[in-house]
Amino acid sequence: IIKDLNYNINIEINFNNIFSILNSNLIYKYVTYDARALILVNTIKEWSKIKGINSNHEGFMSSYCYTLLTIFFLQRIKNPLVPIIHSNINCKTITIRDKEYFIEKNLLSPEIDFKDFKSKNKEDTITTLLLKFFVFYLYLFNENDYCIDINNDKLTFRYNEVKYLNYFEERNKISVYCFIDMFDYTYNPGSYMDRNSTPHKLYIKKLKKSLIQLLNGEDNLLKPDFEIDY
Numbered sequence: 404i405i406k407d408l409n410y411n412i413n414i415e416i417n418f419n420n421i422f423s424i425l426n427s428n429l430i431y432k433y434v435t436y437d438a439r440a441l442i443l444v445n446t447i448k449e450w451s452k453i454k455g456i457n458s459n460h461e462g463f464m465s466s467y468c469y470t471l472l473t474i475f476f477l478q479r480i481k482n483p484l485v486p487i488i489h490s491n492i493n494c495k496t497i498t499i500r501d502k503e504y505f506i507e508k509n510l511l512s513p514e515i516d517f518k519d520f521k522s523k524n525k526e527d528t529i530t531t532l533l534l535k536f537f538v539f540y541l542y543l544f545n546e547n548d549y550c551i552d553i554n555n556d557k558l559t560f561r562y563n564e565v566k567y568l569n570y571f572e573e574r575n576k577i578s579v580y581c582f583i584d585m586f587d588y589t590y591n592p593g594s595y596m597d598r599n600s601t602p603h604k605l606y607i608k609k610l611k612k613s614l615i616q617l618l619n620g621e622d623n624l625l626k627p628d629f630e631i632d633y
Contacts, residue, residue: 426585429488433474433553436485437522443532444473446625453627454609459595462602464580468593471582474553476539477532484527486520487556530617533624537614541607551593552583559583579603 405414434441448466451457459465464472477484527535540546550559561581578594596603609628616624 429585430470433485439527439529439532440477440485442529444470446529446533447473447536450613450625453625456606456609462595462597462600463606464593464596468582471551471553472540473536475551476536478553480535482522482524484522484524488554534617537610541610541614546580550581550583554585
């Protein structure tokens, strides 16, 4: 990772990883379809960093996972803000360095521009979307039964998708969320956050506290919490 001092941003460089590029391009199309989607994704990522719950190495989820959570949420609210590109069409597999990847033509097509999708959502502001995001993952979405799959118009049952759960779960650890990666179907990027861990408890605590802050009209949602969490 290198840092651009002019713009104060970190730049990560990968070599020979075409799927990261394809994945990034697809995510870009999702979050730029509606200006609110991009703002919400960036707000949720910033919120998770400020609250200290964004780090794979510390047992939390990564920024990529929070992006997937946000897109998944925006696809399933009343009057969805972004579309769902239904996958499993013309699916084929390729093997690179003894690892199998899944390629689906409709996910790779440069023609994907969501022209056929017209959102009817005119009423939601960033604040109402934040409120709904916290409520959705605290009380509405059942992570024990369903996966986070942004490329399927039907909910993906978790118990049918055990092939997606990587070695963390094979060691008797169950991740909070089962994410369906768009190209590597054997990898769950959210596996670092164990369902029975302290990071998971802290994550839920931050969700609840942030929801209360919004409902009370407080302005410290994107400010660090100074109490001792551990």
